[in-house]
Each structure stands twice: as C-alpha cells, then as structure tokens.
Amino acid sequence: MRDYLIAGFGGQGVLFTGKLLANIGLVSGKQVTWMPSYGPAMRGGVCNCSVCISDSLIGSPVVHHPKTLICMNGPSFDKFVPAVKKGGTAYIDCSIIDQKYDSDDITCHYVPATRLATENDLSTNFGIIVMLGKMIKESGVSDMATVRKAIEESVSAKKADLLEANVKAIELGMNC
Amino acid sequence: MKKTLMKGNEAVAEAAIRAGCKCYFGYPITPQNEVGAYMSARIHKRGGVFLQAESEIGAINMIYGCAATGTRCMTSSSSPGISLKTEGISYIAGADLPAVIVSVQRGGPGLGTIQPSQADYYQSTRAMGHGDLRLPVFAPYSVQEMVDMTTEAFELAEEYLTPVIILADGLLGQMMEPVSFGDDNSEKPGKSFSWAADGHMGKREKNEITSLRLYSEELEESVNKRFARFEKFKENHTRAEAVNCDDADIVVAAYGSASRVVQSAMEMARSEGIKVGTFRPITVSPFPEKALREACKVAKKVLVVEMSMGQMIDDVKMALEYKLPIEFYGRQGGFVPGPEEILEKIRGMKV
Numbered sequence A: 001m002r003d004y005l006i007a008g009f010g011g012q013g014v015l016f017t018g019k020l021l022a023n024i025g026l027v028s029g030k031q032v033t034w035m036p037s038y039g040p041a042m043r044g045g046v047c048n049c050s051v052c053i054s055d056s057l058i059g060s061p062v063v064h065h066p067k068t069l070i071c072m073n074g075p076s077f078d079k080f081v082p083a084v085k086k087g088g089t090a091y092i093d094c095s096i097i098d099q100k101y102d103s104d105d106i107t108c109h110y111v112p113a114t115r116l117a118t119e120n121d122l123s124t125n126f127g128i129i130v131m132l133g134k135m136i137k138e139s140g141v142s143d144m145a146t147v148r149k150a151i152e153e154s155v156s157a158k159k160a161d162l163l164e165a166n167v168k169a170i171e172l173g174m175n176c
Numbered sequence B: 001m002k003k004t005l006m007k008g009n010e011a012v013a014e015a016a017i018r019a020g021c022k023c024y025f026g027y028p029i030t031p032q033n034e035v036g037a038y039m040s041a042r043i044h045k046r047g048g049v050f051l052q053a054e055s056e057i058g059a060i061n062m063i064y065g066c067a068a069t070g071t072r073c074m075t076s077s078s079s080p081g082i083s084l085k086t087e088g089i090s091y092i093a094g095a096d097l098p099a100v101i102v103s104v105q106r107g108g109p110g111l112g113t114i115q116p117s118q119a120d121y122y123q124s125t126r127a128m129g130h131g132d133l134r135l136p137v138f139a140p141y142s143v144q145e146m147v148d149m150t151t152e153a154f155e156l157a158e159e160y161l162t163p164v165i166i167l168a169d170g171l172l173g174q175m176m177e178p179v180s181f182g183d184d185n186s187e188k189p190g191k192s193f194s195w196a197a198d199g200h201m202g203k204r205e206k207n208e209i210t211s212l213r214l215y216s217e218e219l220e221e222s223v224n225k226r227f228a229r230f231e232k233f234k235e236n237h238t239r240a241e242a243v244n245c246d247d248a249d250i251v252v253a254a255y256g257s258a259s260r261v262v263q264s265a266m267e268m269a270r271s272e273g274i275k276v277g278t279f280r281p282i283t284v285s286p287f288p289e290k291a292l293r294e295a296c297k298v299a300k301k302v303l304v305v306e307m308s309m310g311q312m313i314d315d316v317k318m319a320l321e322y323k324l325p326i327e328f329y330g331r332q333g334g335f336v337p338g339p340e341e342i343l344e345k346i347r348g349m350k351v
Helices: A014-027 A074-083 A113-119 A124-139 A144-154 A157-174 B008-018 B033-046 B056-068 B079-094 B121-126 B143-160 B170-174 B216-237 B256-271 B289-295 B312-319 B339-347
Strands: A002-008 A031-036 A047-054 A068-071 A089-093 A107-111 B004-007 B023-026 B049-052 B073-077 B099-105 B163-169 B176-179 B240-243 B250-253 B276-281 B283-285 B301-306 B326-330
Touching: A002 A014, A002 A074, A014 A031, A014 A047, A014 A124, A014 A144, A014 B004, A014 B176, A031 B170, A068 A074, A068 A124, A074 A089, A089 A113, A089 A124, A107 A124, A113 A124, A113 A157, A124 A157, A144 A157, B004 B008, B008 B033, B008 B073, B008 B099, B008 B143, B008 B163, B008 B170, B023 B033, B023 B056, B033 B049, B033 B170, B056 B073, B056 B079, B056 B099, B073 B079, B079 B099, B079 B121, B079 B163, B099 B143, B099 B170, B121 B163, B121 B283, B143 B163, B143 B176, B143 B216, B163 B170, B163 B256, B170 B256, B240 B289, B250 B256, B250 B339, B256 B276, B256 B301, B256 B339, B276 B289, B289 B312, B301 B312, B301 B339, B312 B326, B326 B339
Parallel strands: A002 A068, A068 A089, A089 A107, B023 B049, B023 B073, B073 B099, B099 B163, B250 B276, B250 B301, B301 B326
Antiparallel strands: A002 A047, A031 A047, A031 B176, B004 B176, B240 B276
16 A cells, blocks of 8 residues: 655645545556545644555555655644655655755655746646656656546646646656 | 545535435534535535524424425534534434434534544434434445445435434545445435325325324334334344454454554454454444354454444443453544554454
C-alpha cells in the first residue's frame, strides 16, 4: 500500500491535490481512500489530507506516519516532516519553507514549486500541483496519460481551462 | 458501473435521492453537514424537498408528519443532534411509520468533539427514545456500504413499518472512496399505503396516525406487534461478516470504521503467525448472535475493538454467554486507532 500526507495552508489546494492523487489511483483500478483533516487539526495554519492507494482493502484511511509527504508551509513542516516513516520521502516547497530537515532517515526533495508555478504564468495555487508532478516523477507511481485522465475526473467540465493549467503544472513538476 | 470518488456523507444523500427519498429535513452539525449541503443543492431538481428546520427537534417532527403521509423521507445528524431527535424517533416508532435516520457519530458526551467516535452504540441499539423499542441499525464500514444500506433502508423501513438507523461516524462521513450507485428512481412515484394519512376526499375511512394508546390492551397489543416485526426482521436481515475465523485462536470483533483497522491488524498478525480472525456485525441491531457464536467456535479468546470505552462488548458477552475470555481495546476522544496498536494488543493476548 502507498500512503500519502499532503499538508499546507487552507486555500493552497491541499484537499484538491489529494483528490487528484486519489483519482490517479482510481483510474489505475486501485482501491483508494481520501481523508481530510477537519476540526481542531485545521487550526493553526495546517490543512492536510491523507490518501491511501492499494491493491487490497484499505484499513484506516487516516495516515499518521506517511511514506510520502507533500509539505507546503512552515507549520506543516514542523508537524509532519518528523512524522514521515523511516525510509520515506518528503517533498518540501523551498520557495515557501526556509527550513532544512537534518536527518538521514528520510529523503527530502526541496522544490521551489510555488515559484515555478508563478514564473510560468500559473497562479500560486498551482504550486502544489507542480509538487505533485515532481512526486509522481520521482516515485514512478503513475504516468502522464493516467494523470490526465485523473485530472479530467477531478476538474469539473465547466472549468476546462483549469484542466490544461493542471496538466501544465504537473508537467512543470515532472521536468524540474 | 463507473465508480466515482465521493465523501460518505454526499454518497448517502445521493443514494437517498436515487431511492426515491422525497423529503430531507435536517439541521446542521459537523461531521455530517455534507448530507444536508448535497441535498440542498440537488434534491429540488429531482422532485424532492430540502428543508433546514429550526432545530433537530423540528426536523424529526417534520419527518414524523411526512412519514405519516407515506412519503419517503430522511434526516441525518450527529451525536448531540441525534439525542435531540430521540423523542421524535420514539413517536415515529410508536406510530409505526417508516423513516431513514442517518447517525454520523462524533465524540461525546455533551458537545464533545467533532472527530469520529463510536460512543453512540448504546444510543442507537438501545435508546433511540423512550419506551419499549428496538430499531434496525445498519453499521456500514465503507462509503459503498453507506450507499447500499441507505438504499435498502428505505425498502425495509416501509416493509417493517419502522425507522431504520444508519450508524456511521465522522470517519465514514468525511472520507472519500470510490463508489457506484444503482438505478435512479428519483422520478418514480412513491408507493401508496393503506395506512397513510394522505387525503381521502371522503372516499374511504380516515386513517389515524398516533402513538397515543391510552388503553393498556391496545398499547400492549401494539408493542407486541412491533416486536414481532422486529423478530421477523431479525430472522431475515441480521447480517455479519466473519473472515479467517475457521482456525482463529483470537477472534477480533469490531463494527464500522474500527473494523477496517482491525482488518489490517489481522493481516499483520497473520503474517507473524498469530491465528487471528475478524468478526464484523453489519447489523448491530439486531445483533448477529448466532453468527458470532459460529465465528468463535474454535477461538480461545475474543478481542473487541471500539472507538469508545466499550459498548458493543456487552452484546458480544451476551451472545457468547460469557463462555470465552473477552478483552477490550478502545480509543476515545476522536482518535481512530492505528493497526499497529491493535496488533500490539493482540500480541499481548497470549493464547
């Protein structure tokens, strides 16, 4: 089973990115779960969601110690990077977070995802999608054709322009 | 059938609309707000009515009135809100009316927390209002089951003339899973019932809907009839799932969200060579006693896991007639246990 935690500010696209990732699993014929943080966990600048993708039944959809973390702000860096499973991977937006994590237990990718988005005429909200693209590329969890299908599932048909913007952001991440 | 990602709360609402639910009455409370939100955006386009009542008590009494006309209707709430509804639920049951009530449990007592919990097991299986009263309670463990059970609940409520409870929790309500739906019957006209107070234009005797039966003979008869229907429900619809129990030294019993985590813990224990099986009541009322006894035939110990201080454990003890050692593992306060902590408990059980 692959499990993921995506964390950042409210409004940064955390929940949408989780849904997109879950749809990537669904389009690939896997079992998936998506679980948002709600309630007190959301106070203090941290919004997060857990995604599990598996070949078999998924037990708890709540991920406390993820194998993969996408981390989009300072408070979630403090809270979740130390929680990543030993041998796991953290994707850290270094255009937002100045800190570095001093440990060999996990692999950290420092990616200026939000800056990459804005430098390429995308709004700051697409930074997290750029990061998802980077994660997909590094982990080999999926390919562009599947991701495109998943974006189509996740973006409402009325917002076709967002579809292409998401594809562009994923490609930016895959190629950085 | 194409599967789409949906939250449990939204999926319940869609399932209800497809099942021909014509009226939804509710009052907001986390973690089940998406049920009302989904209904308010859609049910009026598909031949139904959404109404946000002035309170939970208002909403359940609207259900009482609506059900009296033979119209399919549903309400949903979470723990403190369900407490407020129980008076009305008792009246609806006393008047032998069908209704579907979705309970998305959060931590209590009092306002407690909005996080997931299973602390309302007693409430839904024993105390959905005052009086001699047993209601069918389904306990889904996935978003798909929330859909399937909601669909079925409307049929069974009408067949057995009783409110039917869907007992979920904040986890099932908030999580998204792939889900598929059956036929869309939202446009079909509802059934007509001989008992319904739906206007007779002088063409038949009037129907009276009431839970008031002042004469002892009359009340005793109505209670007996209601319990006879519940017995029939028990025979035909009591449901459970046992996995790997044939050779299990330890059977772990859990329902709803907790049973998912237990499933993972069982796989981990099996890979360590500990013979563990799982037992999941799908109806928690009526409780699947026979199926549990069957599942525990070779078991040496039983573990009950709940997101509470232990409530279903009483039903397990009674069903097993206290013949097996029964241990408990629970988390409270809105915590969902992880499989590792349940595995740790299993390791310590020494069989």
